[in-house]
Amino acid sequence: MLKRDLNRRSFMRASAGAAAASVLGVGGPARAQSDEPVRIGMIYAKQGPGASIGEYLQRGSALAVEQAGGKVLGRPIELVWLDEPNPQVSQQNMQRLVDESKVVAVVGGNYSSSALAMMSVANREKVPLILTGAAASEITGKSCSKYTFRTQATVPVQMAGLMPYVSSIGKKVYFITASYAFGQDILRASRAMLKQVDATEVGVDEVPINTADYSSYILKIRQAKPDVIVGGLVGGDFSNFLKQWNEMGMKDKIPYAAVAVTDTDFWDVGPQASTGIYIKPWYYNNPKNTAAEQKLIEDFKRKYNQPPSDKTWSGWIGMRALLESIEAAKSTEAAQLVAHLEQWKNTEGEFPFFFRDWDHQLVRPAVIVQIKKQITDKFDYFDVLKNTSATAEETAKAFGTKEDIGCSMPSL
Amino acid sequence: MLDTLVSQAANGLVLGFIYVLIAVGLSITFGLLGVINFAHGAFFALGAYVAWQLFQLFGWSAVILAPPVVGLVGMAVEVTIIRRLYGKEPLLSLIVTFALALLIEAVIRYAWGADGKPFNPPPAFAGIVEVGPLLITKYRVAVLGATTATLLGLWGFLAFTPYGRILRAGSRDPEMVELLGINLPRVLTAVFGLGCMLAAIAGVLAAPLWTVSPSMAANAVMPAFVIVAIGGLGSFRGAVVAGLAVGIVTSLTIQFWPEAAAASMYALMFAIMLLRPRGLFGERWERFE
Numbered sequence: 001m002l003k004r005d006l007n008r009r010s011f012m013r014a015s016a017g018a019a020a021a022s023v024l025g026v027g028g029p030a031r032a033q034s035d036e037p038v039r040i041g042m043i044y045a046k047q048g049p050g051a052s053i054g055e056y057l058q059r060g061s062a063l064a065v066e067q068a069g070g071k072v073l074g075r076p077i078e079l080v081w082l083d084e085p086n087p088q089v090s091q092q093n094m095q096r097l098v099d100e101s102k103v104v105a106v107v108g109g110n111y112s113s114s115a116l117a118m119m120s121v122a123n124r125e126k127v128p129l130i131l132t133g134a135a136a137s138e139i140t141g142k143s144c145s146k147y148t149f150r151t152q153a154t155v156p157v158q159m160a161g162l163m164p165y166v167s168s169i170g171k172k173v174y175f176i177t178a179s180y181a182f183g184q185d186i187l188r189a190s191r192a193m194l195k196q197v198d199a200t201e202v203g204v205d206e207v208p209i210n211t212a213d214y215s216s217y218i219l220k221i222r223q224a225k226p227d228v229i230v231g232g233l234v235g236g237d238f239s240n241f242l243k244q245w246n247e248m249g250m251k252d253k254i255p256y257a258a259v260a261v262t263d264t265d266f267w268d269v270g271p272q273a274s275t276g277i278y279i280k281p282w283y284y285n286n287p288k289n290t291a292a293e294q295k296l297i298e299d300f301k302r303k304y305n306q307p308p309s310d311k312t313w314s315g316w317i318g319m320r321a322l323l324e325s326i327e328a329a330k331s332t333e334a335a336q337l338v339a340h341l342e343q344w345k346n347t348e349g350e351f352p353f354f355f356r357d358w359d360h361q362l363v364r365p366a367v368i369v370q371i372k373k374q375i376t377d378k379f380d381y382f383d384v385l386k387n388t389s390a391t392a393e394e395t396a397k398a399f400g401t402k403e404d405i406g407c408s409m410p411s412l
Numbered sequence: 413m414l415d416t417l418v419s420q421a422a423n424g425l426v427l428g429f430i431y432v433l434i435a436v437g438l439s440i441t442f443g444l445l446g447v448i449n450f451a452h453g454a455f456f457a458l459g460a461y462v463a464w465q466l467f468q469l470f471g472w473s474a475v476i477l478a479p480p481v482v483g484l485v486g487m488a489v490e491v492t493i494i495r496r497l498y499g500k501e502p503l504l505s506l507i508v509t510f511a512l513a514l515l516i517e518a519v520i521r522y523a524w525g526a527d528g529k530p531f532n533p534p535p536a537f538a539g540i541v542e543v544g545p546l547l548i549t550k551y552r553v554a555v556l557g558a559t560t561a562t563l564l565g566l567w568g569f570l571a572f573t574p575y576g577r578i579l580r581a582g583s584r585d586p587e588m589v590e591l592l593g594i595n596l597p598r599v600l601t602a603v604f605g606l607g608c609m610l611a612a613i614a615g616v617l618a619a620p621l622w623t624v625s626p627s628m629a630a631n632a633v634m635p636a637f638v639i640v641a642i643g644g645l646g647s648f649r650g651a652v653v654a655g656l657a658v659g660i661v662t663s664l665t666i667q668f669w670p671e672a673a674a675a676s677m678y679a680l681m682f683a684i685m686l687l688r689p690r691g692l693f694g695e696r697w698e699r700f701e
Contacts, residue, residue: 019476038447047514047517047518047627048627048630049625049627049630051521051526051626051627052526052527052528052625054526055526062473086634179671205666205670206670207669207670207673208674210630210631210672211508211623211631211673211674212427212618212622212631212632213423213427213621215423215426215427215552215663216420216423216424216662216663216667216673217418217666217670219419219420219423219547219667220416220666220667220670222547236528236623236625236627236628236631239528239625240621240631241621242621243532243620243621243622243623244621246532247532247533247549247620247621248540249539249549250541264527264528267527267528267530267625268527268528268623268624268625269528269530270530270531270532271530272530273530273532275600353643360617382637
């Protein structure tokens with residue numbers, strides 16, 4: 001009886017205590033800490049010409065979260081995905097992620113112009129931003145920021161890998177580039193290298209974005225009689241160009257070389273119109289892919305019934321770097337995250353790759369690929385020629401010195 | 413140099429003719445329905461996708477069915493959505509048709525995926541034609557032929573058939589047409605379908621030249637609006653002349669001043685608007701005054 005009374009009494013006491021605790025919030029934080037999701041923002045295009053690229057980037061980031069068991073620091077991860085239609089809206093969406101969703105960090109930004117706009121919010125709000133595209137030099141150069149990290153190699157690094165190939169094809173070069181930061185960067189970097197590779201410029205066209213018809217440009221190229229074209233067109237514009245280049249019978253007449261292309265550019269136009277030599281961050285059918293990358297390919301194929309594009313890899317590695325840095329920091333606090341992203345290193349390949357601590361650029365070789373002579377697979381368009389650099393020292397050298405880059409980053 | 417100029421002008425004509433088809437549909441829809449259809453470009457993209465699907469299923473000959481299919485979709489959209497906009501604030505039709513454009517793009521993405529679809533010219537039209545100084549591809553010659561035939565057919569329909577007369581009368585005085593015992597709502601449905609069908613023909617012809625993707629209309633809609641403004645709202649003749657002018661001016665600007673290529677059609681519109689605010693062949697329309 002006594003025992004039962006005691007039990008009843010202790011039960012009543014415990015219940016009252018629990019009720020009081022729940023009202024007063026005593027004992028809550030520990031539970032809230034483990035249950036409350038860690039919100040991570042993503043800014044990838046959902047509509048317009050970049051929607052396809054945005055989808056592959058998002059799938060890569062989401063897969064990284066899935067491979068981490070959907071948790072970080074033992075807490076569930078909640079991904080909030082907003083659109084990247086243009087610089088203005090991307091910037092507003094970055095602000096919304098910070099103000100409304102209270103994200104701990106943002107992964108995304110495929111276009112240099114949007115990335116630069118998003119960086120201003122990341123800086124002001126002190127939220128880490130990992131850019132998964134955006135190749136313009138100034139992002140980790142003169143506009144570099146303590147809160148911004150970038151996975152894609154800069155334009156000069158990619159051009160340094162491409163130009164020796166261009167020169168081996170022919171000495172008379174014609175440029176056709178997009179008329180914004182990315183295209184202008186290509187022109188600057190290539191022109192700086194022309195003398196070095198013993199080539200000359202025979203023509204240049206800076207093409208407005210969203211150009212539908214390239215026939216007039218192609219006629220000009222034909223008239224200039226170059227040995228090789230160096231291109232800097234992006235997304236739908238590049239696909240339109242390739243299609244019309246083939247339609248006007250130029251595909252096998254003048255070789256085409258470019259940087260910062262993605263697999264979908266070619267999947268969109270099909271084997272008949274695909275041609276050229278390119279620099280890409282990654283290719284799924286590369287014998288040098290690491291075990292983790294093989295796992296990414298298998299998981300992606302299982303889920304979507306097709307291989308991943310290089311954009312999937314970019315979204316995946318950006319998210320992985322963030323999650324691993326959160327785990328290492330044992331915190332989601334911004335300053336801690338930045339410090340641990342600066343120390344983050346991937347050691348799965350032949351030599352490590354990492355974000356350089358003084359400009360936050362991922363220092364990692366890209367791959368040089370060439371369209372296959374005979375494309376028999378719906379997705380496998382390329383032969384991998386080689387990496388842009390073969391050793392850690394060569395890679396570090398290719399990414400330039402502090403003086404070359406011009407980033408002067410203030411402390412946190 | 414002459415050969416390049418001639419070839420540039422010819423290629424400009426092809427581009428202009430594709431724009432004309434889009435612009436004429438837009439112009440007819442506005443003329444009779446009084447609705448500025450921001451979703452017109454979405455029907456252009458839908459035409460390309462339906463053509464791609466028919467090609468996959470039944471081969472090249474089935475592609476010809478794509479425009480009527482899109483025309484039927486347009487008629488269904490008119491009955492369910494557009495009809496409610498007649499006589500309302502112009503701003504409302506802008507907002508609703510803009511939303512409709514986003515909806516159709518999303519439906520395309522849902523049905524066919526966000527990736528583009530490989531679609532090349534038919535083998536019969538592969539290759540180049542070189543006649544004297546002129547260089548043009550066989551497919552572009554075929555596009556010129558198809559657009560010219562479509563525009564002539566449309567002109568004949570509007571000018572010489574009783575249905576064409578009803579359309580022209582309805583665009584100026586719909587009340588009077590209805591008082592004469594003509595079922596105007598049915599006419600309006602048919603006109604919207606016709607406009608969508610013209611956009612779809614342009615989409616089918618552009619599909620082997622441009623990337624077939626859900627947002628492919630983004631490159632075509634703005635030139636179409638510029639052409640309608642230059643030619644004069646509701647003017648068939650104006651749309652044709654303005655479309656060809658925009659195509660040729662754009663091509664020649666690329667040749668001589670490529671940096672200004674995107675701005676050239678706007679400069680042309682600016683000049684025409686200053687000289688003739690109603691557009692080249694625009695007339696005073698009582699119902700829109």
